[in-house]
Amino acid sequence: AQSVTQLDSQVPVFEEAPVELRCNYSSSVSVYLFWYVQYPNQGLQLLLKYLSGSTLVESINGFEAEFNKSQTSFHLRKPSVHISDTAEYFCAVSEVASGSRLTFGEGTQLTVNP
Amino acid sequence: DAGVIQSPRHEVTEMGQEVTLRCKPISGHNSLFWYRQTMMRGLELLIYFNNNVPIDDSGMPEDRFSAKMPNASFSTLKIQPSEPRDSAVYFCASSLKGGKLYGYTFGSGTRLTVV
Numbered sequence: 203a204q205s206v207t208q209l210d211s212q213v214p215v216f217e218e219a220p221v222e223l224r225c226n227y228s229s230s231v232s233v234y235l236f237w238y239v240q241y242p243n244q245g246l247q248l249l250l251k252y253l254s255g256s257t258l259v260e261s262i263n264g265f266e267a268e269f270n271k272s273q274t275s276f277h278l279r280k281p282s283v284h285i286s287d288t289a290e291y292f293c294a295v296s297e298v299a300s301g302s303r304l305t306f307g308e309g310t311q312l313t314v315n316p
Numbered sequence: 317d318a319g320v321i322q323s324p325r326h327e328v329t330e331m332g333q334e335v336t337l338r339c340k341p342i343s344g345h346n347s348l349f350w351y352r353q354t355m356m357r358g359l360e361l362l363i364y365f366n367n368n369v370p371i372d373d374s375g376m377p378e379d380r381f382s383a384k385m386p387n388a389s390f391s392t393l394k395i396q397p398s399e400p401r402d403s404a405v406y407f408c409a410s411s412l413k414g415g416k417l418y419g420y421t422f423g424s425g426t427r428l429t430v431v
Binding site: 247253303309 | 349
């Protein structure tokens with residue numbers, strides 16, 4: 203079975219600073235990887251995903267994540283954050299060969315301060 | 317598409333009462349998931365359905381919880397009797413072909429408070 207660990211529960215940063223939200227996964231088989239974002243009082247929204255091909259994937263609002271198979275990581279980065287990026291971010295994994303379900307990490311609360 | 321629709325958005329009920337949460341998935345999606353989110357335990361998968369059939373209900377806390385999907389466009393999660401520890405935000409999500417390729421689309425959630 204797969205599992206996901208998000209290494210930081212809270213990440214406070216100042217506006218326009220770079221940020222990295224860390225995610226490590228564990229699985230004995232090939233996986234797909236996802237990042238979701240949850241704004242206050244809303245459901246989770248898909249931010250970006252890695253299925254195959256280029257290990258660097260990008261979202262439309264400037265986030266990117268890199269799949270590193272050797273380190274079993276899928277860290278999320280943004281070179282310059284905005285106040286509006288304040289939200290909780292969830293990393294998730296699913297196995298390529300079997301099953302339907304995503305396994306989510308515990309979440310990382312990103313707070314961007316002025 | 318209106319997305320995944322959950323009702324009600326907020327529910328306050330007294331301990332011992334029956335609570336029914338409702339979900340309308342995106343048309344054409346064939347997988348549906350119920351999650352519970354609390355500060356203490358984060359996001360927990362309660363149950364999921366493929367083609368209206370329950371596949372894995374191992375996350376359902378106890379017999380007080382039950383879920384049904386009578387057709388492709390509707391699902392319910394029922395708690396009877398409710399207890400204060402059931403207070404949480406309950407999310408429904410749907411996906412195409414199980415979600416492992418396309419991810420899930422989440423509803424806005426139902427915030428349940430049991431007093």
